[in-house]
Amino acid sequence: MTGRAPVLSVRGLSVRFLMPGGRRVAAVTDAHFDVAPGECLALVGESGCGKSVLASALLGLLPGNARTAGEALLGPLDLLAADERTLARTVRGRLVGLVPQSPAAHLTPVRTIRSQLAETLAALTPVRGRSALRAATRAAAERAAFPADHLDRHPHQLSGGLAQRAATALALAGDAPLLLADEPTTGLDRDLVDRTVDELRRHVDADEGRALLMITHDLAAAERIADRVAVMYAGRIVELADATAFFGTPGPRHPYSRGLLQALPDRAFTPIPGLPPELGDLPAGCAFAARCARADDACAELPPAGPVLCHHPHTAVPEAADRA
Amino acid sequence: MLDLRAVTAGYPGHPPVFRDVSLTVAPGESAGLLGPSGCGKSTLARVAALLHRPDAGTLHLDGERIRHWRHRAPRAQRTAFGVVFQQPRLSADPRLTLADLVAEPLRATGDREHLGERVAALAARVGLTGDLLSRRPHEVSDGQLQRACLARALVLRPRWLVCDEMTAMLDASTTAALVGVVEEYRAETGAGLLAVGHDRVLLDRWCDRTVEWSSLITPAAQAPAR
Numbered sequence: 001m002t003g004r005a006p007v008l009s010v011r012g013l014s015v016r017f018l019m020p021g022g023r024r025v026a027a028v029t030d031a032h033f034d035v036a037p038g039e040c041l042a043l044v045g046e047s048g049c050g051k052s053v054l055a056s057a058l059l060g061l062l063p064g065n066a067r068t069a070g071e072a073l074l075g076p077l078d079l080l081a082a083d084e085r086t087l088a089r090t091v092r093g094r095l096v097g098l099v100p101q102s103p104a105a106h107l108t109p110v111r112t113i114r115s116q117l118a119e120t121l122a123a124l125t126p127v128r129g130r131s132a133l134r135a136a137t138r139a140a141a142e143r144a145a146f147p148a149d150h151l152d153r154h155p156h157q158l159s160g161g162l163a164q165r166a167a168t169a170l171a172l173a174g175d176a177p178l179l180l181a182d183e184p185t186t187g188l189d190r191d192l193v194d195r196t197v198d199e200l201r202r203h204v205d206a207d208e209g210r211a212l213l214m215i216t217h218d219l220a221a222a223e224r225i226a227d228r229v230a231v232m233y234a235g236r237i238v239e240l241a242d243a244t245a246f247f248g249t250p251g252p253r254h255p256y257s258r259g260l261l262q263a264l265p266d267r268a269f270t271p272i273p274g275l276p277p278e279l280g281d282l283p284a285g286c287a288f289a290a291r292c293a294r295a296d297d298a299c300a301e302l303p304p305a306g307p308v309l310c311h312h313p314h315t316a317v318p319e320a321a322d323r324a
Numbered sequence: 325m326l327d328l329r330a331v332t333a334g335y336p337g338h339p340p341v342f343r344d345v346s347l348t349v350a351p352g353e354s355a356g357l358l359g360p361s362g363c364g365k366s367t368l369a370r371v372a373a374l375l376h377r378p379d380a381g382t383l384h385l386d387g388e389r390i391r392h393w394r395h396r397a398p399r400a401q402r403t404a405f406g407v408v409f410q411q412p413r414l415s416a417d418p419r420l421t422l423a424d425l426v427a428e429p430l431r432a433t434g435d436r437e438h439l440g441e442r443v444a445a446l447a448a449r450v451g452l453t454g455d456l457l458s459r460r461p462h463e464v465s466d467g468q469l470q471r472a473c474l475a476r477a478l479v480l481r482p483r484w485l486v487c488d489e490m491t492a493m494l495d496a497s498t499t500a501a502l503v504g505v506v507e508e509y510r511a512e513t514g515a516g517l518l519a520v521g522h523d524r525v526l527l528d529r530w531c532d533r534t535v536e537w538s539s540l541i542t543p544a545a546q547a548p549a550r
């Protein structure tokens with residue numbers, strides 16, 4: 001770690017949805033993590049685990065029935081406490097650049113990429129005047145490797161890869177210190193996944209003050225660019241680990257993370273038995289207990305907070321059984 | 325045998341998506357068809373499953389020449405296929421409970437005997453537990469809905485399975501679970517499989533052989549660039 005102040009510091013973040021009939025859905029519970037300048041943190045987990053809700057909380061985009069607790073500090077600003085005016089004027093685009101899940105849905109269909117980019121630059125930067133904006137637009141496109149001769153096209157005239165670059169150019173336009181990529185590779189071919197995440201990584205490396213939080217269910221994409229990995233299960237971050245150790249040796253320490261990795265087709269290709277619990281009806285102890293081969297009586301209690309949320313984590317050194 | 329010969333297919337008002345493509349899958353064999361999105365491989369899979377009428381070329385299903393597609397195909401031919409698509413939300417009727425969704429093909433064929441048993445057995449097989457069967461699509465996750473769609477594809481005990489990007493939206497564990505269900509069914513029944521996808525690692529692990537879409541297309545036969 002660099003020792004510099006983190007770009008984003010999340011402390012005890014929880015999100016509850018209040019449902020009709022007084023039901024409460026615990027979408028995110030007590031999340032703690034930092035993202036340092038120059039770092040890429042991948043938040044991984046299956047659909048419904050709470051990772052997208054966490055992203056929405058950081059952008060102030062939660063629905064009205066959501067209640068949050070904890071802090072998400074971006075510099076001196078607490079994103080959870082900020083009002084809509086602050087979020088709209090200073091956070092989205094300026095402090096947090098969003099790389100969306102579906103660029104096609106994020107781009108305005110009836111306008112050219114050039115006009116959308118110019119408008120975003122005019123809104124987020126001090127650049128003024130036609131010719132200055134034209135030059136800035138070209139520079140912004142170039143930064144995201146979007147070809148200048150495609151600027152006058154409409155979104156539907158772009159391939160999936162170019163639409164993703166256009167969306168990335170918009171996300172980078174305001175020079176935000178935090179890039180938040182929400183499932184940026186869903187539905188893309190493997191080659192395009194690689195290119196998309198490599199470009200995201202490049203934007204972190206190109207500006208050492210910038211950080212990237214990538215939310216994904218794609219472990220291969222996470223392995224490719226992440227420095228650290230946070231694994232989310234049933235609303236909690238169950239493991240926070242260095243990516244090299246996580247994907248290599250000794251491997252994940254939490255039984256869920258280990259199961260997820262072993263399910264990959266280039267590993268054991270065996271699923272974790274069972275299904276995740278409902279977020280509206282979580283068990284009292286460890287939420288993974290019903291599916292866990294290591295579960296015992298201790299697991300009826302919630303494991304103590306730490307980098308691995310488990311009573312019986314795998315050890316940090318390779319185990320004989322795993323090498324067999 | 326699933327035998328596609330010199331197939332050309334497309335959509336009205338557009339140039340063909342591909343021309344002159346041939347592909348054969350032997351009985352009981354699993355073939356992976358690998359290609360980037362938008363290349364036409366899904367259209368070929370739909371032709372093979374009798375869901376899309378080609379403009380030219382022939383399809384033989386277990387020796388029989390196919391003459392009609394979609395609702396015009398004879399029932400016995402249509403029900404020889406179980407098909408699973410990429411996006412369960414687009415292929416599942418939002419008004420049905422998952423139990424009704426799974427049972428739908430059985431009802432449609434008038435085969436109501438043992439309906440409850442069949443649905444329960446399949447639900448257990450695809451891992452749909454507890455009260456999930458009584459819920460509607462918006463009350464379950466993508467992974468849970470895709471489990472139901474796979475159960476539906478198996479409910480008439482098809483001889484052929486066509487899985488078009490079945491796991492593209494799913495996490496690693498759900499992917500491994502659904503592929504496991506398909507393979508267990510095939511081991512039991514000897515059904516053949518055409519699995520369409522863009523993930524080489526997955527198709528290589530899953531299938532007996534992986535065919536690259538680009539190898540099926542001769543440059544001259546490629547649809548003209550727009």
Ligand code: SF4
Nearest residue numbers: 286289292299310311
């Ligand atoms: S706390 Fe217990 S049940 Fe939970 S993951 Fe660890 S060993 Fe398994």
